[in-house]
Amino acid sequence: MVSCAELGEDGVLSRILPLLTSRGPVVLGPGDDAAVLTVAGDLVVTADALVENHDFVVRWSSGEDVGHKAAAQNLADVAAMGARPVGLLVSLAVPELTDISWLEGLARGLDAECAQLDTSVAGGDLSGAEQIMVSITAFGQLEGRQPVRRDGARPGDVVALAGTVGLAAAGLDLLVDDAEQHRADPALAGLIMAQLRPEPPYLSGVAAAEAGASAMLDVSDGLVKDASRIARASGVRLEIHDAFVDLAERLAPAAKVLGAPALKWLHGGGEDHGLLACFPPDVPLPEGFREIGTVLSASEAGPGVTFNGSPSRFNAGWQHFAGGQ
Amino acid sequence: MVSCAELGEDGVLSRILPLLTSRGPVVLGPGDDAAVLTVAGDLVVTADALVENHDFVVRWSSGEDVGHKAAAQNLADVAAMGARPVGLLVSLAVPELTDISWLEGLARGLDAECAQLDTSVAGGDLSGAEQIMVSITAFGQLEGRQPVRRDGARPGDVVALAGTVGLAAAGLDLLVDDAEQHRADPALAGLIMAQLRPEPPYLSGVAAAEAGASAMLDVSDGLVKDASRIARASGVRLEIHDAFVDLAERLAPAAKVLGAPALKWLHGGGEDHGLLACFPPDVPLPEGFREIGTVLSASEAGPGVTFNGSPSRFNAGWQHFAGGQ
Numbered sequence: 001m002v003s004c005a006e007l008g009e010d011g012v013l014s015r016i017l018p019l020l021t022s023r024g025p026v027v028l029g030p031g032d033d034a035a036v037l038t039v040a041g042d043l044v045v046t047a048d049a050l051v052e053n054h055d056f057v058v059r060w061s062s063g064e065d066v067g068h069k070a071a072a073q074n075l076a077d078v079a080a081m082g083a084r085p086v087g088l089l090v091s092l093a094v095p096e097l098t099d100i101s102w103l104e105g106l107a108r109g110l111d112a113e114c115a116q117l118d119t120s121v122a123g124g125d126l127s128g129a130e131q132i133m134v135s136i137t138a139f140g141q142l143e144g145r146q147p148v149r150r151d152g153a154r155p156g157d158v159v160a161l162a163g164t165v166g167l168a169a170a171g172l173d174l175l176v177d178d179a180e181q182h183r184a185d186p187a188l189a190g191l192i193m194a195q196l197r198p199e200p201p202y203l204s205g206v207a208a209a210e211a212g213a214s215a216m217l218d219v220s221d222g223l224v225k226d227a228s229r230i231a232r233a234s235g236v237r238l239e240i241h242d243a244f245v246d247l248a249e250r251l252a253p254a255a256k257v258l259g260a261p262a263l264k265w266l267h268g269g270g271e272d273h274g275l276l277a278c279f280p281p282d283v284p285l286p287e288g289f290r291e292i293g294t295v296l297s298a299s300e301a302g303p304g305v306t307f308n309g310s311p312s313r314f315n316a317g318w319q320h321f322a323g324g325q
Numbered sequence: 326m327v328s329c330a331e332l333g334e335d336g337v338l339s340r341i342l343p344l345l346t347s348r349g350p351v352v353l354g355p356g357d358d359a360a361v362l363t364v365a366g367d368l369v370v371t372a373d374a375l376v377e378n379h380d381f382v383v384r385w386s387s388g389e390d391v392g393h394k395a396a397a398q399n400l401a402d403v404a405a406m407g408a409r410p411v412g413l414l415v416s417l418a419v420p421e422l423t424d425i426s427w428l429e430g431l432a433r434g435l436d437a438e439c440a441q442l443d444t445s446v447a448g449g450d451l452s453g454a455e456q457i458m459v460s461i462t463a464f465g466q467l468e469g470r471q472p473v474r475r476d477g478a479r480p481g482d483v484v485a486l487a488g489t490v491g492l493a494a495a496g497l498d499l500l501v502d503d504a505e506q507h508r509a510d511p512a513l514a515g516l517i518m519a520q521l522r523p524e525p526p527y528l529s530g531v532a533a534a535e536a537g538a539s540a541m542l543d544v545s546d547g548l549v550k551d552a553s554r555i556a557r558a559s560g561v562r563l564e565i566h567d568a569f570v571d572l573a574e575r576l577a578p579a580a581k582v583l584g585a586p587a588l589k590w591l592h593g594g595g596e597d598h599g600l601l602a603c604f605p606p607d608v609p610l611p612e613g614f615r616e617i618g619t620v621l622s623a624s625e626a627g628p629g630v631t632f633n634g635s636p637s638r639f640n641a642g643w644q645h646f647a648g649g650q
Contacts, residue, residue, distance in 0.1 A: 014482065023360060026470060027367060027472070028474065031475075032406070032472075032474050032475055032542070033371060033402040033403075033405040033406055033475075033542050033543060034369045034370060034402050034403060034405070034406045034408070034463075034472075035369070035370050035371065035463070036367050036368065036369055036370075036406070036467070036472050037367070037370060038366070038367050038368075039364055039366075039367075039368050039369045040364075040365065040366075041360050041363070041364075041365075042352060042362070042363050042364075043363075043364050043368065043464075044360070044361055044363065045359060045360050045361075045362060045412070045414055045447060045448065045462070045464065046358060046359035046414070046448065047361065047414040047416040047448065047449055047450050047460075047462060048416065048450050049416045049418055049450060049458075049460065051418050051452050051454045051458075053455070053585065054418075054452060054453045054454060055452065056437070077358040077359050078358075078359060080358040080359070081357070081358055081359045081361070083359070087370070089371070089372040089462055090372070091372040091373065091374045091416070091460040092463070093374055093376050093379075093458055093460075099428045123369060123370065123372065124372055125372050127374045127376050127379060127380065128376065128379045129376045129379060129456065129458065130378070130455060130456055131454065131455055131456070131459050133374075133418055133454065133460070135372075135416040135418075135458070135460035137370070137372060137373065137414055137416070137462040138359075139368075140359070142361070142486045147352070147353060147357075147359075147361050149353065149357050150357055150358075152355075154353070180382045191340055216358075216530065217358050218358060226441035263442045
């Protein structure tokens with residue numbers, strides 16, 4: 001093992017930068033005060049961080065896993081606005097005893113996730129810290145499309161989902177329960193991978209915007225919590241039909257092992273970064289989306305989310321500082 | 326005191342967001358998956374973080390100080406490319422017991438620094454962590470100008486500086502020596518403020534690009550180290566005339582109190598975020614710049630920096646993981 005302290009800042013950068021390939025409209029990449037991208041029209045910008053022992057632990061996640069996930073959660077936010085990614089910046093803070101091979105893995109994971117969308121890490125910075133923090137900013141171009149916000153859902157719209165919900169949350173519960181044993185079980189390993197390396201349905205975001213989606217977001221905090229965000233912003237009720245038979249089947253082995261209901265993960269689990277969108281009723285759903293519900297007028301109790309007519313029993317979702325109200 | 330844990334994530338955001346005013350080409354601000362900016366042509370993007378106990382300590386820096394400084398160091402990077410800022414994103418990680426008033430101060434500091442340039446915080450995110458980390462991304466528009474890189478300096482060019490060098494480093498040494506006593510001394514307080522709230526000469530960056538600067542960067546790691554970056558990238562020698570009489574005078578009280586030579590700070594001190602630029606000899610220097618040297622051909626020893634013909638004795642500069650080579 002070779003630590004960051006042994007290599008020094010310039011030495012660390014000289015190991016990481018060659019692992020990052022430039023793709024897309026990057027005029028000037030890492031190495032100057034700033035990077036330069038060629039863009040036109042409205043630009044989508046979003047930031048999200050992964051913090052060690054809050055969002056990942058190194059005994060479960062390799063550097064490569066964290067790279068994939070950090071890129072994915074930001075690229076999913078770009079996709080959820082209907083934009084096409086044009087680049088990432090990475091602000092990295094690490095303890096000085098961090099092994100360079102962990103950081104090389106991180107760079108490989110970031111680069112591989114970006115490569116799926118023909119985009120890249122355009123720049124970043126490196127700091128010291130007592131815990132690893134990977135803070136990413138992602139940029140996307142709308143290419144003339146309107147950004148798909150959260151406040152455009154209207155009664156009569158179809159509620160649709162691209163990608164999955166609940167798998168990543170089940171994976172986390174499996175890791176907490178017994179990481180070593182469950183990783184070795186083929187029926188469970190896929191759920192654990194969904195937690196470590198989510199696979200957001202990126203291209204469905206652009207397709208949804210082109211099809212005329214009225215509202216969209218990526219499900220990062222759980223279906224109940226995120227659907228409620230659309231409901232509140234739009235002043236409507238989202239009635240979900242619970243058409244998740246296939247996902248429930250994939251969750252069944254975890255439900256059995258952990259003695260937990262699959263609905264807990266389907267309703268409350270985030271981090272798969274599926275895309276939840278609403279479409280006017282006359283719009284054919286774009287590829288990758290399935291109908292999961294209907295937009296209704298807000299009930300007398302106000303905007304909200306119901307599953308087959310009733311509130312979910314599993315409505316916590318994720319919140320930082322969860323000791324809060 | 327009211328902690329983040331007591332307020333919860335949504336409660337914290339409801340206290341911070343009203344302190345951020347939207348300015349400039351922000352089509353969609355905080356609250357959705359991503360923000361939207363209207364831009365045209367080449368976009369400059371840069372990221373830099375301030376980490377508690379590495380880049381600041383809360384017993385010396387108020388939240389407002391950290392907000393000013395975090396915005397300033399990123400806006401200076403935008404300026405150093407010759408671009409005009411269009412917005413910031415803030416990725417914030419804080420311990421759950423952080424007092425909300427510290428974060429409100431941070432938001433006020435960020436907003437006030439942005440207001441100077443008619444720009445704003447367009448969005449961000451909030452995470453938990455064991456130490457405070459303020460990671461910022463700044464965006465700037467080149468408005469048709471070429472980005473001013475580090476590799477364009479040519480023999481015969483004039484070396485020029487806008488803003489100051491050395492004051493912030495002296496301020497840090499004063500804080501380390503005896504923060505309480507030196508803050509109360511009017512002859513020293515200005516140096517300490519230069520450390521806590523640097524004032525980069527932002528508008529000189531655009532002026533330098535318009536005037537045809539051949540190379541530019543912001544001095545964040547010290548004059549020797551940063552001038553060396555231009556020298557290496559351009560394959561030249563930067564000969565500095567050491568024309569810093571006024572700065573040496575401002576440093577004299579600190580030199581006396583601490584028994585240190587002012588040259589240590591002038592040559593090795595970063596964090597004032599002055600702009601170091603090279604200009605072709607026929608170009609009148611834009612307002613705010615003063616001539617401090619000349620670009621010469623690289624010596625037989627290779628590219629480098631000399632002060633009145635000799636290397637500086639004070640050439641360490643700042644490096645993360647300073648245990649490195």
